[in-house]
Each structure stands twice: as C-alpha cells, then as structure tokens.
Ligand SMILES: Cc1cc2nc3c(=O)[nH]c(=O)nc-3n(C[C@H](O)[C@H](O)[C@H](O)COP(=O)(O)OP(=O)(O)OC[C@H]3O[C@@H](n4cnc5c(N)ncnc54)[C@H](O)[C@@H]3O)c2cc1C
C-alpha cells in the first residue's frame with residue numbers, strides 16, 4: 001500500500017490550494033478527486049459558469065436597453081447555444097490552470113475516484129485502490145439540498161449541477177429558494193428572456209445583508225423577477241412536459257406551471273460517502289466539527305472549505321486551506337479570523353458585504369457610527385447612468401471600521417479597498433486621506449469616508465475657534481486686508 005504524509009480528499013478550491021502548498025514544500029501528497037477532473041464545484045457548477053452566464057445575460061440586457069435609448073433596432077433571436085459556448089470557454093480556460101499535470105509537476109500524486117475511510121489512516125479510492133496517510137485533509141465541499149416537497153422527485157428539476165446543461169432557454173423558470181444561487185440565476189435567466197418566479201420560504205430576501213442593503217436590493221430585484229415571499233412549495237407534479245408547483249402563501253394555495261424548475265434551497269456538506277465513522281471524525285449540525293485550527297475530533301485529520309461551518313465561499317475555502325498547510329505539516333495551530341472575509345452577490349446591482357451589519361452592531365450593543373454615500377452623488381456613476389445604490393460603513397466611535405456594505409454596479413471591485421483598510425485596522429478617515437483618480441467608482445468610498453473628517457472638522461468646536469481667530473486677525477489688521485493681500489486695483 002502506497003504511503004503518504006498527507007492525503008487530501010477533494011480536488012476543489014480548498015483541496016487544490018492545500019495540495020499545492022504542501023507539495024511545494026516537499027511533502028509527499030496524494031490529492032483524491034471523485035470526478036474525472038479537478039476544479040470542484042466552483043469551476044464546474046458554481047462560480048465560474050454562473051459568472052460567465054451572468055456576464056452574458058447582462059450583455060444582452062444592456063445591449064437591448066442601449067439600443068432602445070439610442071433608437072437602434074436589434075434583429076434576430078438570441079442563441080442559447082452561444083451563451084453556453086461562452087460558459088464553456090470560461091470553464092475550459094480555467095480548467096487548464098487546474099489540470100492534474102500542474103499538481104503532478106509539483107510532486108503530488110493525483111487519484112481520480114471516490115474516497116472513503118477504511119480506518120483513520122487508510123483511505124479507499126474507488127474500487128481496488130487503498131492508500132495509507134499520516135495526516136488527512138477533508139475538502140469534499142457541498143451539494144445542493146433538495147427540500148422534501150411532495151412529488152419533487154417526479155419532476156425533472158435542475159440544480160446548480162445541471163442548469164448549465166439546459167439545451168434551450170426556458171420560457172418560464174420557477175426557482176425554489178431565493179438565496180444567492182437562486183437570485184443570481186433567476187436574474188440572469190430573466191435578463192436572457194425567461195419569465196422567472198422565485199419562491200422563497202422566508203419573509204425577506206438578502207437576509208444575511210445589512211438591513212438597508214436588503215431592503216434596497218429586494219426592491220431592485222423585484223423589478224425584474226416575480227418574487228413570492230413566505231412561499232411554501234407543497235407539491236410538485238409533471239404533466240404534458242410542464243412542471244406544476246402547488247404553493248402555499250398566507251394560508252392559501254395556488255398552482256403555477258413552468259418549463260424548468262431550479263432547486264436552489266441551500267447546500268449541505270458532501271460528506272455522506274466518506275464513512276467518517278470509520279475514522280472517528282465527528283459532525284455537528286451536519287458539518288464536520290473542527291477546532292479553530294481546523295483539526296477534527298481526530299487530531300491528524302483536518303477539514304476545510306464547505307465541509308465546515310464557516311463561510312461557504314471559494315475565497316474562504318482557499319484561505320482556510322492556506323491556513324492549515326503549516327498546521328498539517330509542522331503541527332502549528334494557526335487559525336483564521338473570517339471577520340475580514342468579504343463576500344459579493346453578483347446580482348445587478350452587485351452586493352458587497354464585509355464584517356458587521358448595522359443590525360449586528362446593534363445586537364452586540366456596540367457604540368457605533370454609520371457613514372454612507374449614495375451613488376447619485378458620485379460623478380463616475382452619474383456619467384455612466386448607474387446611480388442605483390449606496391455604500392455604508394459601520395465604525396466604532398473612533399472611526400475604526402467594523403463593517404462595510406455596498407450595493408451598486410461593480411461594488412465587488414471598488415469595495416475591495418475596504419477589506420484592506422479593515423484588515424489593517426485603519427480608521428475610515430484613512431480612506432478619505434488618499435488621492436483617488438477622478439472619476440472612479442471608488443469615489444463612493446471616498447465620499448462616505450469624507451464625512452468622517454467633515455464631522456470632525458466642521459461639526460465640532462474647531463469652526464468656532466477658527467472663526468474667533470480670523471475675526472481677531474481681521475480686527476488687529478485694522479479691519480481691512482493687509483497691504484500684501486490687497487487686490488490689484
Ligand atoms: C451556483 C454557485 C455559484 C457560486 N458562486 C460563488 C462565487 O461567485 N464566489 C464564491 O466565492 N463562491 C461561490 N460559490 C460557492 C463555492 O463554489 C464554494 O464555496 C466552493 O466551491 C467550496 O470549495 P470547496 O473546495 O470546499 O468544495 P468544492 O469546490 O465543491 O470541491 C470539493 C471537491 O471534492 C470532491 N469530492 C466530494 N466528495 C468526494 C469524495 N468522497 N472523494 C473524492 N472527492 C470528493 C468533489 O467532486 C469536488 O471536486 C458558488 C456556489 C454555487 C453552487
């Protein structure tokens with residue numbers, strides 16, 4: 001049986017990052033992936049295809065809006081095959097960066113096959129292969145939750161794992177779940193031309209966002225989609241090529257027919273087939289339980305990414321994997337503070353989230369301040385006619401950043417500045433005291449940050465003091481300007 005210092009189960013964002021870090025340091029590493037290529041959810045069914053789809057849908061939407069405004073006519077039918085071509089091109093290009101050769105070149109052995117624990121050190125891969133590992137990293141990601149709706153298995157629903165394989169654009173798309181996956185996909189399909197209805201069980205959308213952002217976004221996205229809140233899908237049927245949903249809302253039932261149903265009702269760790277019990281690895285609430293240094297209940301077995309109950313994002317998975325490299329190889333106890341990990345929801349407008357929301361600051365009884373700027377005050381947004389949205393900073397009394405939130409075009413790009421400032425424990429005023437190119441979208445950050453100085457300089461005692469000083473100076477100079485300040489006559 002081949003022996004490894006580290007076996008990494010799962011070749012997604014977390015697994016690949018851990019493998020490249022450990023193999024580059026010279027450890028004998030096995031990377032095991034159940035699918036026939038590396039890349040994980042993000043590459044195959046998540047971030048990459050969804051962002052390529054969103055971009056293509058926004059291109060189509062913006063083109064139609066611009067044509068109408070400029071008095072142009074667009075002819076022809078949109079080709080869904082072309083949309084898929086763009087998605088596949090993006091996937092293929094990124095796939096080439098994630099090729100197994102890259103990892104073998106680094107010295108890792110890549111195995112393709114489903115892994116499960118035979119014991120706490122022995123891992124079976126598919127049928128017939130077993131390896132021994134001193135340490136193990138579990139990075140098997142997550143999978144979609146399919147809610148227990150009567151008849152759901154009788155309809156040909158899609159999830160994020162199959163929606164990118166649709167052969168044509170559905171005329172009517174029903175989306176179960178108004179979370180990040182549901183809303184990003186719903187808006188993209190709507191912008192390509194589908195009529196989209198989103199069924200959300202909760203009473204609001206964007207529930208993890210700052211309440212002002214959530215309210216604003218619910219209103220914005222509601223202009224493009226049919227949103228049904230407090231909606232419980234109780235029954236699903238398939239008749240004459242259509243999927244029929246029975247939905248309960250405010251005690252009343254109604255039915256609606258769709259060409260395609262997307263189930264986007266949340267995700268759960270993909271750990272069922274690992275036989276964790278054979279390794280003695282414990283779970284809590286369906287996630288693998290770890291300490292702050294990502295050690296499981298067995299100290300030589302680690303878990304990162306979507307398998308643990310932290311933040312379910314690619315960049316979070318990657319950062320967790322980087323954190324454990326020295327924990328696994330050198331027995332260190334590095335931990336990761338996710339309070340500086342942002343996330344972005346790629347709807348239009350885009351939503352950026354970092355740190356505490358206003359309601360969380362209230363919940364913690366913090367003495368905090370809010371600084372905000374609206375995009376209609378920022379020249380770059382005005383010139384681009386993209387004034388929908390705002391930025392909002394939450395700081396402590398002294399101005400240290402606790403949270404930063406924004407909704408607006410490309411918010412995920414221009415708000416990255418806030419991550420640097422918060423991580424480096426800067427006051428919001430620092431974001432004002434730097435020169436921004438004119439005109440850029442990050443001008444919105446500067447506008448909000450300027451308020452910090454305006455309050456400090458102009459709302460405090462300083463203006464009264466300086467007025468007294470100038471009055472005195474004026475009187476001392478005889479009530480008229482000194483000779484060297486006299487204007488030319
Ligand atoms: C539609 C969608 C869009 C998303 N968009 C974004 C985004 O824009 N930005 C963002 O940050 N995040 C996004 N995410 C979330 C992101 O995809 C995940 O957080 C990320 O992929 C988690 O990485 P991971 O390495 O933990 O898991 P994964 O990337 O899922 O990798 C796990 C790997 O383990 C393999 N595996 C599973 N079980 C076994 C086994 N028993 N043996 C061997 N291999 C196994 C899987 O095949 C997979 O390749 C999106 C998710 C979805 C669903």
Ligand SMILES: NC(=O)c1ccc[n+]([C@@H]2O[C@H](COP(=O)([O-])OP(=O)(O)OC[C@H]3O[C@@H](n4cnc5c(N)ncnc54)[C@H](O)[C@@H]3O)[C@@H](O)[C@H]2O)c1
Pocket residue numbers: 147176177178179180181182184199200201202231232233264265266267311312313343344345346
């Ligand atoms: N831009 C990004 O970074 C990005 C994009 C997509 C996904 N993701 C990640 O993937 C994770 C999963 O996304 P998701 O949207 O699947 O999950 P989610 O937890 O964000 O949203 C699921 C939604 O479905 C609703 N729901 C659950 N069961 C329901 C039912 N039976 N009927 C109606 N509504 C129901 C929930 O109330 C919730 O609002 C997210 O937490 C996010 O971290 C990130």
